[in-house]
Each structure stands twice: as structure tokens, then as C-alpha cells.
Amino acid sequence: MEEQAFCSNAAEDVAYGHKPVLLEACLDALAIRPNGVYVDATMGRAGHSLEIVRRLDGGRLIGIDRDESAICAARVRLADYADRVTLVHSNFDRIGEILDELRISAVDGMLFDLGVSSPQLDDAQRGFSYKNDAPLDMRMDRAAPLTAREVVNTWPYEELRRILFVYGEERYAPAIAAAICRAREKRPVETTQELAELIRDAMPAKALREKQHPAKRSFQAIRIAVNGELEALESVLGAAADRLKAGGRLAVISFHSLEDRIVKRTMQEWATGCICPPEFPVCVCGRKPIMKMITRKPVTAGEAELAYNPRSRSAKLRVAEKL
Numbered sequence: 001m002e003e004q005a006f007c008s009n010a011a012e013d014v015a016y017g018h019k020p021v022l023l024e025a026c027l028d029a030l031a032i033r034p035n036g037v038y039v040d041a042t043m044g045r046a047g048h049s050l051e052i053v054r055r056l057d058g059g060r061l062i063g064i065d066r067d068e069s070a071i072c073a074a075r076v077r078l079a080d081y082a083d084r085v086t087l088v089h090s091n092f093d094r095i096g097e098i099l100d101e102l103r104i105s106a107v108d109g110m111l112f113d114l115g116v117s118s119p120q121l122d123d124a125q126r127g128f129s130y131k132n133d134a135p136l137d138m139r140m141d142r143a144a145p146l147t148a149r150e151v152v153n154t155w156p157y158e159e160l161r162r163i164l165f166v167y168g169e170e171r172y173a174p175a176i177a178a179a180i181c182r183a184r185e186k187r188p189v190e191t192t193q194e195l196a197e198l199i200r201d202a203m204p205a206k207a208l209r210e211k212q213h214p215a216k217r218s219f220q221a222i223r224i225a226v227n228g229e230l231e232a233l234e235s236v237l238g239a240a241a242d243r244l245k246a247g248g249r250l251a252v253i254s255f256h257s258l259e260d261r262i263v264k265r266t267m268q269e270w271a272t273g274c275i276c277p278p279e280f281p282v283c284v285c286g287r288k289p290i291m292k293m294i295t296r297k298p299v300t301a302g303e304a305e306l307a308y309n310p311r312s313r314s315a316k317l318r319v320a321e322k323l
Helices: 002-016 023-030 047-054 068-077 079-084 092-101 118-122 148-154 157-166 173-186 192-202 216-227 233-242 257-270 303-308 310-314
Strands: 037-040 060-065 085-089 107-113 244-254 291-293 316-322
Touching: 023 047, 023 107, 023 244, 023 316, 037 047, 047 060, 047 068, 047 079, 047 107, 060 068, 060 079, 060 092, 068 079, 068 085, 068 118, 079 085, 092 107, 092 233, 107 233, 148 157, 148 173, 148 216, 157 173, 157 216, 173 192, 192 216, 233 244, 233 257, 244 257, 257 291, 257 316, 303 310
Parallel strands: 037 060, 037 107, 060 085, 107 244
Antiparallel strands: 244 316, 291 316
């Protein structure tokens, strides 16, 4: 039955050109109650949202996305369920304010699908991809002021080196940052292909023999910096946990190790009780866990999903439940 459901959902999503990752695992993780209230905090093209709302009967889905084009696409895709859906054009870091504005005190489940969405990657003009030539943009919210062009052409060497090393885990960060600074002294770096070539030329021959594109890590780093993807993640997760009902589930999909480490550490802290030294005969800290871990290890895509959606290879799902 699970394989049939997966194939059915997959066929439908192909028609929409969007493949939600770890779909069945997310639905299982949320343990959806027909009359419950759920939040898809990073809705994208509503692949996960569609399957959540189909399982509601008297319940409600709050769909949030910072990309206005995603809201427009979701409005069409979820049209048959409009009576049980509220769409909000905003960043998920406003989750508490959004629920307050909607007069919702607590919800039964939340889903966060972190990082850039497939439609954003596939839209060449958004400037996320090194595979197509486009203006350097990389904004998830096109109304946001900071673009990749500004980062590449105005940020100082040390800050470029830092984000490439920290956000991209790029070991050749000093050489790449230096190459960018030299190039922009002559003229601004304007397009994704210009940037990708600069990165390629700055790397040693042995790095160019790696399977992945030489610009992959650097583009990831710049995208994270442009959209502020990591700065507020811990506080956003905390705000989400605060707004869950007892028994409510928080499901988080991450796509790179920096995100996953933050999610893992945060959930482990929530699930930790007493932190007194082991030699203390009784607890004096009074600390109580607020969540329990549902996934001790992250859920990853199986062979069937990898064949259908190769982009799911790096996805990791972690789930916690409010006590």
C-alpha cells in the first residue's frame, strides 16, 4: 500500500513539475488528525501541503512561504481545498506573530522543509544555479534588499572567505575569495556563469576532478548568506516548539550538514531532562524535557524515491513531539 501511495503521489507531482521530498515519511511523522491544525512553514509548491490538507476533515492548514511565486502556485494547487487552507506570504521566522495574527494559540503539527526549493533552482532567472547563466540574485523573497550580486561585489575578502568556509564548507575558500576580489577590481561580477568560472579557475586541478561541480559549495554558501538561512534557525525552531499542543509533532527536513547539526542539537536539548553532575545524589537543576525525540536517527530517502527524485539524496528528516 505504501509503495502504491508513493507512486500515485509521484505521478501527480511530475505533472506539476515538483517532487516533495520524503513525502510519506513526513505524513507519517506528523500523525495527522483530521480535525487538527497544521503549519507548512516553508510551503514551496505545496507538494507536502496538498497531502496534508487531503487528510483534514474539519481541520486547517496554514501555508507559509517567503516567495510570492510559491504562494501563487499554491493557491492554484490547493484550490479544491480553499475552505481549509490559509496562505501567508511571509518568512517562517515570524511563525509566532503569524499565528497570533490568525488568533491560533497552538497547533497539532508543523513541517519545515529548509533550503532552496526545486522550482527556485529550476528557474534560471532566479540566479540560484551555476548550470544556467543568469543575473546574480539568489533571493528567495524577491522583495528582499540583499542579492548575491551585492555579496559578491561589495563584501570584504574576510567576510567572503568566512561564508565560503563556514556556510559552504569549502576548503579552498581563501583562494576563491581572493579570486573574486581580484576580478571585481576590474569590473563587477554580474552573472552566475561569470562567478562559476571564477570559482573553477581559483581551484587546484585535483579539486576539479571531484564528482560535484566545483562551484556547488560556494553557491550554497552565498545563497545561505543572501537569505539569512542559518542565523535564526535555532530561535525559529524554539518558537515553533512553543506553539505546539501537547502531543503535537515538529518535522524538519534539512539538506546540508550545517542545518542538520542545528536541528539535531536543538531537538536533543529539548529532550534532555536533568543536567546535574552525575555525582549529585539528587537533582537540583529542576530541568524537565519539553519534547521527546521520535527519530533517533534522521530519516533519509529509500532507493525508490532516489530513483524518482535524485534531489532527495541529501535530505534528512528529524521529528520531535511536544510533551
